Every structure is written in structure tokens, then in C-alpha cells.
Amino acid sequence: MAGSYGRVLRQPALRRILPGMLVSALGDGMSMVAVAWLAVQIAPAGQAGIWTGLAVAAYALPATLGAALLARFVRRFSGVRLVAVDASLRALILGTIAALAVAGVLGPTLYVGLLAVSSLLHAWGNAGAYTMVAEVLPEEDRVTGNALVSTFTQAAILVGPALGGLLLAAVSPGWVIAADAVSFAVLAAICWATAPGYASTDTAAPDDSADSAGGWRTLRSQPKLLGLLAVTCVFFFLYGPVEVALPIHVATEAHASASLLGLYWTVFGVGCTVGGLAAGFLRHQPLWLIVISIILGWGAALLPLGLTDRVAPGLVGMAIGGLIYGPFTAICTALFQRLSPPATLSRVLAARSALTIPSTALGVMLGGPLVTAVGGRQTLLISALLTITFGVAVAAVLGIAHSVGQRRTVAEAA
Secondary structure, eight states, rough: OOHHHHHHSHHHHHHHHHHHHHHHHHHHHHHHHHHHHHHHHHHHTTTTHHHHHHHHHHHTTHHHHHHHHTHHHHSSSHHHHHHHHHHHHHHHHHHHHHHHHTTTTOOHHHHHHHHHHTTTHHHHHHHHHHHHHHHHHHHHGGGHHHHHHHHHHHHHHHHHHHHHHHHTTTHHHHHHEEEEEEEEHHHHHHHHHHHHGOOEEEEOOOOTOOOTHHHHHHHTTTTTHHHHHHHHHHHHHHHHHHHHHHHHIIISSSSSOHHHHHHHHHHHHHHHHHHHHHHGTTTTTOHHHHHHHHHEEEEHHHHHHHHOOOHHHHHHHHHHHHHHHHHHHHHHHHHHHHOOGGGGGGHHHHHHHHHHHHHHHHHHHHHHHHHHHHHHHHHHHHHHHHHHOOOHHHHHHHHHHHHHHHHHHHHHOO
């Protein structure tokens, strides 16, 4: 396992770009706290839950629109160029938000609109990171490469929210978002500098004649990928309300500071980092067993936050939840890389992101009215119970399908 990580880190393009991804992920980790906190501050009285949900959703939801409308402009880009254009747009728009917020002229409507623009290329940027892994690494090292990329993102939740919470105690949210803009600018600069000498060793050249629907056609032709994508979308949707409920619970129900919100996400990040790095040990296990275990485990880990106002049980639950969730992205992405034709890989991954990103965002948008209606802690409990129920339902459906398949095999043999 250590040898696999060593091979990945010795790959020249990844060795240059991964540190930039880490810096950018750190900035985004700080924005996990700052984006929601700024929305709470500038929202009209009594509407904090709604505007927080809209702001968090706007930071992701338009990625679906960008995946469809911008395909003709970016579908032939290599993985590193996809990361570069996404990071460049994020840096520009987040910098604009920061300047307006610091100047005190940012209203909630303009805030949500700018966040939406910043996310337009996010599906392609996310696809680019994992396309790059497939382009420069052999198949046996891709789970490890995916694990490093996803762990860097998850590690942002380890340090970023805590740092963001500390900064918010001293400066306004606009300055924290400014730091996020700088972090994306760093990633963009590294990627643009790497792109001219970037060489794809494993992936076939894109087919210029293929249309933007190539990714969707590939997904429709792979029932296993479609099933995994559908389950992932529901899982992420049920998680979405947590991103609204947790900051509202901390700020308005527990009457605590942004530092506590940062601490919750930090312990979650610790678990994600450990779980993500361990993903390579699970690559030979049955995929659906891993998926069901993660869904059930995350739902159970969220219960302490929904059942009690005490901080310690909630922190333990978030840490365990992160550990359980950590391997999910690396394992699932490896299957997409293995089953997708190389020439359409970036489009398949963008199509996947176009559905999974808004799944979370739609859950976040639902979380706003739900929090307003029943409160933050009750929303966390509802999310936990529905997630557990969904995990049980998926297990039951798969069990029935397996049983039917076995009976059919016996009947055919007879």
C-alpha cells in the first residue's frame, strides 16, 4: 500500500498539482464556515435559515447548468486544464464577493447570485481532478490516486473550518472568503503553469466528433453505474440539510461561536482523512457492501447531534461519521474510471458531478425551510433517521435482487 502511494507521489504532474489542491481545499474548508456565517449576518430578520440554505446551495447547485451549457467549450480539455478554468472562475468571483462584503455593500440577493456564478464550472473542475488521475496513472494505482485527491479535499475539513472559525473571531467573513479566493488563485496558477508540458499517458485522446451527451450515453449503457449514481444522489440529498441545520443550531439554538461550528467540521475532517487514506484497503471488497455500510454508518453517527444538545456526543458522532464516509469518493470514482471509455471519461465524471453536486444542494435548499419550521437539532435528527431508513431500503432491494438472481440461475441450470 505504501508503495502505491509512493508511485502516485512520484508522478511529475500530480507532484506539482496536489499541493495546489491542498491549498485550495484549505481555503474552501474555511469557506464552509464563512459562506454560511456571512449569510446569517446579512439575511433579513427571521430569514436566516432560508438565506443560509440558498447561499450554501448556490455555491454548488449551478454546477449542473454549467455541466450542460459549457460542455462544448471545455469537453476537449485535459484534466489539468479543467481544474485550471474552474479554479480561475472561483478565484475571480469569490474575490468580488469578499471585496463587496468588506465594503459593507453586499446584499443577500447579490451574494447568492455571485456564489451561483462561482460554481458554474465546478462539475468540470471536479471531473478534471479525477480525469487527471486516470490520465497519468495505471489502473492499479487509481484508487490510491483518487484517495489522495479526495483526502486532500476532506483534509480541508480537518483544518479549514477550525481556521475559519478562529479567523471569524477576529475578522469579518468577507476576509475569510478573500483567503479562499487567494487559495483558488494559487491552484489556478499552478495548473496553468503545468498545462503546457502536461502529458496524458493512459487516456486516449478525446474524440472531437463526440457530442456533449457522450457522458450521459455512457452512463445509460452501464446499469451498475446508473444504480450507484442514483443511490449516491439520494444519499447526498439526505445529507444536504445538515449543512444548514448545523450552523443554525450552533448560532441560534446553542448560542455558540463560529469556533464551535469549525470544531464540528474539523473532527469530521479528521475522520474523513483517516478513512480516505484507508480506501486502498477496501478496493477488493464488494462495492455495494461498502456503499450500504457507509450510508447506515453516517446516519447512525448523526444521531447524537439530533438527540442531544450536548457538545461532546455530537463531536464524537461527527468524527465517526467522517471515518465511515472517508473511502466513499475514492472507491466509487475508481469504478467510474474503470468502466468508462477513456475518450469520454471527463464527460462521464462531469455528468456524475452534475447530478451529485446538486443532490446535496437540493438537500441544502430543503434544509432552509425545514430548519425554519422545526429548528436545527430536529432537522439533524430527521436527516439521520431518513438516511438510516434509506440504507435499510437499499440493502433490502439488493437482497431481493440477489435472491431473484440466484433462483433464476438455479431454474436455468435445471
